[in-house]
Amino acid sequence: MPDWQELVRRRLSGLALDASEKEEVHAELAAHLEESYGMLCRNGLPEKEAAERTMEQVSDWRDLQAKILIARRGEFMRKRAQQLWIPGFLTFILSTFFLMTLPKILGAHPRTVESVAGTILFDVPWLAALPFIGALGAYLSSRAGAARAIVLLASVFPVLALAAALMLMFPIAMIVDPIIGNHVDFRNVATELLKVGTSWFFVPGAALLTGGLVVSLFFGLRSSQQTRWLDSEAKDA
């Protein structure tokens, strides 16, 4: 009898899934081929012919590999876009838009707060708008069926994008400054990081997260009620 497990593993070696998921697919398909082969043999076919007939079930292994990948990953990617990337980028665009327009519309100046790190700027109208933006991101993400962690990630996406940009900017500046002859004071860099982090990351992040948490809790309550309803329906069926 052919080693179906080995045969499937060789033919679908390029399946780009997690090791455990890949192993699961190999085992499942091998079991199917083994059953088909066993049935053909029991029906009186010689082993060689039974093996050939079994193999005829897959005319193109590359095509099957691609189809399995799309089936297992394509849906995942689509959902991830609906649950995280679209709500996340929308909150990012909205928060940037409000940051640029709200102070002009309301004629408000950023408020300054003195701290040990120095003067920290806070754009109050923008910060007041952030819980609503975070709530919108969380709502869109929840509606797409995201788990709570993804919902919260979608709501704080703007500050994450900003943090990623800062993470890139500071090391680059620290490399470039000495090259162009500027002295780098690490104490200043740390202070600046603390100031920028507070006014552009921690406080706006908390504001966004507040909106996200409210929506997430609301959807959490609703989905647990729905699950209870579906379970009772399933029991009745």
Next chain:
Amino acid sequence: MIGAGIKRGTAELAVLSVLQEGPLHGYELARRIEQQTNGALRFTLAALYPMLYRMEQQRWIRGSWETSANGRKRRCYRLTPAGKKKLTPLRREWEELFGALQRLAKAAHA
């Protein structure tokens, strides 16, 4: 020629209908469909598993590893509450479609 959408719909309906009777592993599922349709619907491995994985992603069915009486490990699929909900309108759509086609065929013969 039957379009891909219709083929997919037929296949999904067949899988959901058979799984409504109880959980089955892939090979048994294909065999059951072939038997119940007198061979009109046949699933090869290449057609069956991408569809089962897609339906699993859509949460209409759920697969879990089980050990059979002879000690073999098989991945069994069962219908989820979402799959049950999907089956009813899907069945109605197909009944309407085939009813319409039958009426059309009768009218053509008349």
